[in-house]
Amino acid sequence: xxxxxxxxxxxxxxxxxxxxxxxxxxxxxxxxxxxxxxxxxxxxxxxxxxxxxxxxxxxxxxxxxxxxxxxxxxxxxxxxxxxxxxxxxxxxxxxxxxxxxxxxxxxxxxxxxxxxxxxxxxxxxxxxxxxxxxxxxxxxxxxxxxxxxxxxxxxxxxxxxxxxxxxxxxxxxxxxxxxxxxxxxxxxxxxxxxxxxxxxxxxxxxxxxxxxxxxxxxxxxxxxxxxxxxxxxxxxxxxxxxxxxxxxxxxxxxxxxxxxxxxxxxxxxxxxxxxxxxxxxxxxxxxxxxxxxxxxxxxxxxxxxxxxxxxxxxxxxxxxxxxxxxx
Numbered sequence: 264x265x266x267x268x269x270x271x272x273x274x275x276x277x278x279x280x281x282x283x284x285x286x287x288x289x290x291x292x293x294x295x296x297x298x299x300x301x302x303x304x305x306x307x308x309x310x311x312x313x314x315x316x317x318x319x320x321x322x323x324x325x326x327x328x329x330x331x332x333x334x335x336x337x338x339x340x341x342x343x344x345x346x347x348x349x350x351x352x353x354x355x356x357x358x359x360x361x362x363x364x365x366x367x368x369x370x371x372x373x374x375x376x377x378x379x380x381x382x383x384x385x386x387x388x389x390x391x392x393x394x395x396x397x398x399x400x401x402x403x404x405x406x407x408x409x410x411x412x413x414x415x416x417x418x419x420x421x422x423x424x425x426x427x428x429x430x431x432x433x434x435x436x437x438x439x440x441x442x443x444x445x446x447x448x449x450x451x452x453x454x455x456x457x458x459x460x461x462x463x464x465x466x467x468x469x470x471x472x473x474x475x476x477x478x479x480x481x482x483x484x485x486x487x488x489x490x491x492x493x494x495x496x497x498x499x500x501x502x503x504x505x506x507x508x509x510x511x512x513x514x515x516x517x518x519x520x521x522x523x524x525x526x527x528x529x530x531x532x533x534x535x536x537x538x539x540x541x542x543x544x545x546x547x548x549x550x551x552x553x554x555x556x557x558x559x560x561x562x563x564x565x566x567x568x569x570x571x572x573x574x575x576x577x578x579x580x581x582x583x584x585x586x587x588x589x590x
Contacts, residue, residue: 295433296401297339297354299392300327300408304370305346305383307410307439312468319439319464320370323408326437326467327366331359339399342366345388354395385409386417389452392426402431407452409436411445420451433458437467460502484542484583488525491537498549501542504585505550517586518542520561521568523577532563542583558588 308320315322334357342352342365352365389407396403405426413419426432436453438461440446453459484497508514520539522531539559546552569576 295338295404297341297396297399297403298357299340299354299395299403299405300342301388301392301405302327302342302344302369303346303383303385303407303409303439304344305410305412307412312464315468319410322464322468323437323439324366324369324371327369328363331363331366334359334362341395342369343388343391343395344369345385345391346383348384348388348391354398382414383410383412384415384417385413385448386415386419386422389419389422389426390417393429396426396430396432402433405432405434407434407436409439409449411438411440411442411447411449413448419448420455423452424455427455432456433460435459436461437464438462439464458503458506483585484538485578486538486581486583488523488581489534491534491541497542497545501545501549505546505552508546508552508556509550515556515558515588517558517560517588519566519584519586520559521566521580521582521584522564523567523580524564524571525577526564528563532561535563536561538583542585 302323304320308323309318311317312319312322317325336357336359338357339354340352340357340362341350341354342362343350351368352362385407392405423434433456434452436449436459438446438449440449449461453461484501504516508516518539520535520537520542522535522538524531526534536559539561543554543557543559546557547554564571564580567576567580568582569579571577571580
């Protein structure tokens with residue numbers, strides 16, 4: 264099937280993977296053919312972000328670097344700024360090295376009256392993507408790094424809706440919005456279709472492995488210690504899987520729950536069961552997926568994918584893995 268292909272791994276994923284234990288195959292649900300980055304270089308991006316010592320622009324570039332390290336080719340890609348609209352990587356076959364070079368060329372040093380004195384024509388930037396999308400086929404993921412401000416006379420949400428009506432496009436918005444009005448503007452862009460989503464900038468910064476919707480969609484859900492319920496990341500990573508299952512009614516999946524080594528064996532076995540069962544329940548409630556299409560298993564702490572000697576390894580082991588078992 265052309266929607267699945269073997270992959271090595273995308274970071275730990277955009278960015279979310281089916282991180283499969285050794286007895287499984289690693290499967291990607293490929294639902295995107297192209298991607299475009301629309302990057303904000305307006306005044307607010309030159310501001311220091313909290314206590315990081317870095318500007319928002321520098322942190323956003325770090326997120327892009329992580330994203331680029333995990334992509335495994337097979338796509339067409341483009342990179343633009345919209346303040347002003349400038350081409351850094353024209354729409355063409357994605358090549359990791361060349362795309363990485365384009366990311367590095369995004370501005371880092373800012374001077375008074377320089378680049379960050381420019382206005383923020385987000386509406387015009389989105390509108391100009393029409394000529395970019397007209398040259399590609401299939402679904403395009405448009406990643407917008409924005410603070411939600413717009414200084415031109417166009418409605419960014421209306422321009423996004425126009426793109427949606429003409430092309431198969433999903434908007435993945437990394438939001439740096441601070442005011443209610445700015446957040447509302449980005450919410451309106453996200454609302455133009457069901458496949459679009461907003462990711463908070465702080466979440467993207469602190470979770471670089473899961474901050475962006477991946478171009479090839481997999482599902483691995485990680486949990487906090489002793490937790491079996493799902494928060495933002497839980498819903499975020501299951502959204503594309505749920506839509507895929509609805510669109511492919513003959514597909515069945517296996518859901519496997521796991522834990523790290525903290526706690527007694529009996530407790531961890533029950534905890535891994537609850538994690539898997541909660542994942543199944545969410546897919547039923549949110550997407551109407553039949554329980555007959557989902558096989559649930561749980562393994563406690565018996566199948567780690569990383570060392571339990573470090574916190575980083577234990578985080579990876581507190582997980583639910585999803586595997587497609589029948590098409």
